[in-house]
Amino acid sequence: SQQGEEDPQALSIQEGENATMNCSYKTSINNLQWYRQNSGRGLVHLILIRSNEREKHSGRLRVTLDTSKKSSSLLITASRAADTASYFCATYDYKLSFGAGTTVTVRA
Amino acid sequence: EAQVTQNPRYLITVTGKKLTVTCSQNMNHEYMSWYRQDPGLGLRQIYYSMNVEVTDKGDVPEGYKVSRKEKRNFPLILESPSPNQTSLYFCASSLSSGIGNQPQHFGDGTRLSIL
Numbered sequence: 001s002q003q004g005e006e007d008p009q010a011l012s013i014q015e016g017e018n019a020t021m022n023c024s025y026k027t028s029i030n031n032l033q034w035y036r037q038n039s040g041r042g043l044v045h046l047i048l049i050r051s052n053e054r055e056k057h058s059g060r061l062r063v064t065l066d067t068s069k070k071s072s073s074l075l076i077t078a079s080r081a082a083d084t085a086s087y088f089c090a091t092y093d094y095k096l097s098f099g100a101g102t103t104v105t106v107r108a
Numbered sequence: 109e110a111q112v113t114q115n116p117r118y119l120i121t122v123t124g125k126k127l128t129v130t131c132s133q134n135m136n137h138e139y140m141s142w143y144r145q146d147p148g149l150g151l152r153q154i155y156y157s158m159n160v161e162v163t164d165k166g167d168v169p170e171g172y173k174v175s176r177k178e179k180r181n182f183p184l185i186l187e188s189p190s191p192n193q194t195s196l197y198f199c200a201s202s203l204s205s206g207i208g209n210q211p212q213h214f215g216d217g218t219r220l221s222i223l
Contacts, residue, residue: 042198094184095166
């Protein structure tokens with residue numbers, strides 16, 4: 001079943017701009033993960049945030065988690081053409097469930 | 109190099125002709141799983157395996173079989189494929205069955221077309 005839902009479905013930005021996407025989920029979770037998928041490739045793990053954490057950084061990525069609102073956001077700062085990909089959140093309660101993803105296009 | 113390897117990457121076949129998609133990982137991971145990815149539906153889990161000889165159904169197991177005789181291999185078997193199994197398939201693995209706390213490592217996918 002699809003637990004997380006990403007918003008927006010698609011996002012187009014200029015190189016150098018920031019990209020923000022959101023993930024909402026329905027039930028309580030232990031943690032939440034974000035993945036990236038480049039066209040024609042498998043998913044690559046980006047970051048994991050635990051339910052007792054509010055914010056986490058990894059390079060140009062910033063993830064927030066608000067368990068009271070059952071939502072998370074992924075911010076990519078100073079985007080590059082190489083960031084063009086689909087981004088998925090995955091929530092874990094007793095199993096890992098993926099959303100349908102946000103497709104990000106970074107224009108040069 | 110640590111990786112999950114799927115074969116074949118692409119396959120076009122006909123309804124009813126049995127096929128196997130292989131998956132192998134070289135990271136000594138205990139947990140392995142299969143997903144299918146369809147437009148607008150995200151990834152849906154087909155089957156998973158906590159360890160050798162331990163497999164269980166995911167969200168969409170109908171029409172699929174798996175086996176886990178060795179730790180590194182987790183083949184996906186379609187005994188009698190049908191057109192609604194046309195999809196992009198991914199194998200994934202993680203270190204242990206505590207998958208929520210660990211990143212999943214994905215293969216590059218197998219695109220199946222069933223005519």
